[in-house]
Amino acid sequence: MTDLLSEPNLNSALNAEYLAARRQAFTCIDELVDTTVKTLLRWSSINSGTRNLDGLNAMARELEQQFTPISDQFNALPLPDVEALTDGGEVIQNRHGKMLSFKKRADAPLQVLLLGHMDTVFEQTHAFQQPVWLDNNTLNGPGVADMKGGLLVIYLALKAFELHPLSPKLGWHVAINPDEETGSLASRFLIAEFAQKAHLGLVYEPALADGTLAGDRKGSGNFSLRVRGKSAHAGREFHLGKNAIAALCEIFYRLQQLNSEENSGITLNLGRVSGGGAVNIVPDTAVGHFNVRCENIDQQGFIQSQINKIIDDINSRQGFDVQLFGGFNREPKVANTKTLKLRQWLSEIGSELDIPVNFKPTGGCCDGNNLNAAGLANIDTLGVRGGNIHTDQEFILIDSLAERAKLSFLLLEKFAVNYEEYLKLS
Numbered sequence: 001m002t003d004l005l006s007e008p009n010l011n012s013a014l015n016a017e018y019l020a021a022r023r024q025a026f027t028c029i030d031e032l033v034d035t036t037v038k039t040l041l042r043w044s045s046i047n048s049g050t051r052n053l054d055g056l057n058a059m060a061r062e063l064e065q066q067f068t069p070i071s072d073q074f075n076a077l078p079l080p081d082v083e084a085l086t087d088g089g090e091v092i093q094n095r096h097g098k099m100l101s102f103k104k105r106a107d108a109p110l111q112v113l114l115l116g117h118m119d120t121v122f123e124q125t126h127a128f129q130q131p132v133w134l135d136n137n138t139l140n141g142p143g144v145a146d147m148k149g150g151l152l153v154i155y156l157a158l159k160a161f162e163l164h165p166l167s168p169k170l171g172w173h174v175a176i177n178p179d180e181e182t183g184s185l186a187s188r189f190l191i192a193e194f195a196q197k198a199h200l201g202l203v204y205e206p207a208l209a210d211g212t213l214a215g216d217r218k219g220s221g222n223f224s225l226r227v228r229g230k231s232a233h234a235g236r237e238f239h240l241g242k243n244a245i246a247a248l249c250e251i252f253y254r255l256q257q258l259n260s261e262e263n264s265g266i267t268l269n270l271g272r273v274s275g276g277g278a279v280n281i282v283p284d285t286a287v288g289h290f291n292v293r294c295e296n297i298d299q300q301g302f303i304q305s306q307i308n309k310i311i312d313d314i315n316s317r318q319g320f321d322v323q324l325f326g327g328f329n330r331e332p333k334v335a336n337t338k339t340l341k342l343r344q345w346l347s348e349i350g351s352e353l354d355i356p357v358n359f360k361p362t363g364g365c366c367d368g369n370n371l372n373a374a375g376l377a378n379i380d381t382l383g384v385r386g387g388n389i390h391t392d393q394e395f396i397l398i399d400s401l402a403e404r405a406k407l408s409f410l411l412l413e414k415f416a417v418n419y420e421e422y423l424k425l426s
């Protein structure tokens with residue numbers, strides 16, 4: 001047994017017992033697909049927009065029922081409120097759902113963190129609320145790919161892995177947050193804490209429809225600006241007014257200039273503005289929201305200093321007060337030795353299953369960025385194959401549920417066999 005475990009090559013390490021375990025696991029996954037699809041249909045019809053606390057609670061109950069039978073330990077952890085700026089310039093506290101944590105074998109030599117989110121971008125007021133079959137293999141519905149389908153891939157893979165004779169070698173922690181779609185602002189501290197206690201991370205964001213996974217990722221920050229000036233009647237005392245909209249326009253114009261060739265790799269998107277009222281009044285408040293993406297930490301530092309400089313300029317003028325809210329919440333994800341090892345293993349497993357495994361860099365962010373920032377190597381698109389996420393055309397390719405569950409099962413098996421080699425990597 002010991003010899004087999006220290007053998008780095010899974011194929012030569014596989015004895016009849018492991019092959020039988022694989023067969024049993026794959027049968028288990030295949031047999032569970034029908035039930036899993038029914039569960040997905042039910043979950044998709046539960047609205048769990050990040051701000052819908054009742055919907056998130058309903059999803060949390062579903063997830064508790066799904067995962068507790070295979071876990072040793074379950075916790076629903078409250079998350080802090082997070083400050084936000086409304087379009088009217090008011091500072092509010094956003095409330096959040098709970099973070100769910102399911103653990104198995106917390107004392108096993110290798111600890112794997114499997115991360116998912118239960119929230120979707122579709123709020124209760126959105127028209128898109130129910131799943132619809134487009135054909136035998138394509139289901140259109142809120143969250144079917146991003147990532148309620150992915151949560152079910154986690155379940156299937158773990159359910160099968162628990163049948164494996166090597167399961168005692170590996171402990172797992174399934175963590176499911178309720179605020180990923182708004183940047184994990186409330187759950188990021190717990191994510192970082194969980195990352196410290198794990199050796200590697202698996203995140204279940206959807207892969208592209210053709211199975212391509214995300215490689216390196218840009219970092220991201222959401223910012224809001226509130227400009228206060230002074231109102232005055234546009235006819236009688238225009239000269240006494242301090243126009244907040246004009247000041248915001250100037251700030252936004254200068255921010256837009258940061259999108260330039262010399263700042264290649266950085267994007268700054270001016271996303272939304274509001275302010276003012278009657279046109280015969282000089283407006284005293286204007287609010288602007290923008291998003292910044294960077295390839296590396298140095299760029300983040302550079303952009304932050306440019307933003308501060310522009311704001312300081314306006315603040316130095318009499319009668320204006322500009323306040324900045326938000327900031328960078330996701331660091332760029334750049335692969336290290338361990339990440340590359342994980343990608344290599346996944347590619348090897350893909351070849352065994354005849355599933356092409358390719359990685360492509362992306363400007364999009366997810367909790368894989370957060371895990372990476374906390375020092376935890378991870379692969380973050382292990383969920384289902386699908387597409388058009390964040391739109392009412394979102395779809396999942398149903399055959400990918402079993403396919404991706406098998407991929408994850410074999411990955412867990414690979415970890416259980418090779419964990420000593422992995423732990424030695426720096």
Ligand SMILES: [Zn+2]
Pocket residue numbers: 117146147180205206
């Ligand atoms: Zn997602």
